[in-house]
Amino acid sequence: MLKILIFYLSIQLIHGDYKDPIYPVQNPCLAILDRLSDMASSFLNCAVSRARPFKLCEGCVDTFARLQDLIGLLDKTYSDVDRTITCKQFLESYDTIQIVAQLISFVQNIWSSSFCDSCITGYNDTNGTIHYSLTESTTKFIQKKMTFDYCIFNATGRIVPIIPIDLNVTLNTNVCTVCLPVYNDINEFFIKMTQDTKNGVCMDIVDTMNYTRLLWSKIYECKRHDPDYMAVMGISFFIPTIVLVFYISALFKGERTQKKLSRQKRLPIHSTTAAIVGDRTWLWSNPND
Structure with a gap:
């Protein structure tokens, strides 16, 4: 009888279902961590599958919204009964690699670098149902x-x-x-x-x-002809053509004329003086003399 009891206890030790001795149920932070791991994996799978053609924002908004809710719970849920240690502190304390923090940063960087908030707004998880709306543009x-x-x-x-x-x-x-x-x-x-x-x-x-x-x-090899672009091309062709025609016509038909400057001939100084003196002499003298 004693052997049977020992054997039964051994089986219970091997196959026993153990819980945290402090918490009879699973730690809430560990439960969030498990859920965060699943949703992050789903988001990355969704993002990769929608890389070509790129439809990440509208195609993966549901998993991203659920991830955002889980990330928000890390600051609202506590790991201890006294509610002094948040789950974020619990999961990131004494962790030099910061796996959870790097995972969150990586996911949010994919969303922000894709500028998804420019086309999707108001996304949230309400009782497991994702609601979102597209911007007007x-x-x-x-x-x-x-x-x-x-x-x-x-x-x-x-x-x-x-x-x-x-x-x-x-x-x-x-x-x-x-x-x-x-x-x-x-x-x-x-x-x-x-x-x-x-x-x-x-x-x-x-x-x-x-x-x-x-x-x-x-x-389809369609060329887009912009009217402004065609106008610029026309002007760029027209003006050089006019200039070229002007110079060619000036070269073959124009006549070059050189104006010769003639020097003004002036009377000698003594002749001019004599004329003035003569006039003055005539003005003051008797013409009959």
């Missing part, structure tokens, strides 16, 4: 992009590819003529966005515009 850009894609589809009969590389197209289509107004519209709107946005344009929009320009200029 982002919504207008998406509408203009849809109009451009629809024009390409009507002109070619093909859906615009997500990445316009190695696309077999027929260059005798009327894309360049029919879709020029809508292309100029989206291109000018994007330029205006770059001028008006102080914090940088969302990389989702930048990457979309880059592919749109690639499709227009390289794939």
Whole structure:
């Protein structure tokens, strides 16, 4: 009987489920750490999968919002009963590598360097549901992009590819003529966005515009003729032509004339004096003498 009891206790020691002796349940900071690890992994997987074409901001906003909530909990949750040590202090104390801090900084740097806050605003996690909204300029850009894609589809009969590389197209289509107004519209709107946005344009929009320009200029070989640019080119050609014609006509038809300067002949000094004296003599003398 004693042997059976010892064997039973040994099995319990091997397969026993142990908890923190201080906390009968898992430490709340460790629970946040486990959740933070899972969400950071999900965000990085999402970011890498949306690198080409670049759709990180709108495509990964759900995982990023959940990460932000977990990061906020690190300052609001305590690891001790007396509520003196926050989870952030608990996870980062006595840690020279600062793994948690570096992970948070890395994730936030990806989001900020992509200027995602320029196109997505108001993102938050409410009871597991992510709510967010697009900025007004982002919504207008998406509408203009849809109009451009629809024009390409009507002109070619093909859906615009997500990445316009190695696309077999027929260059005798009327894309360049029919879709020029809508292309100029989206291109000018994007330029205006770059001028008006102080914090940088969302990389989702930048990457979309880059592919749109690639499709227009390289794939369909459409050239954008700017009226101001053509005017400058015309003036630059016209003025040198006028100058050249002037010099050629002056060379073959013009006559060079040289004006000879003639010296003024003056009377000798003594002759002039004599004339004056003679006049004076005549004025004061009797003409009858």
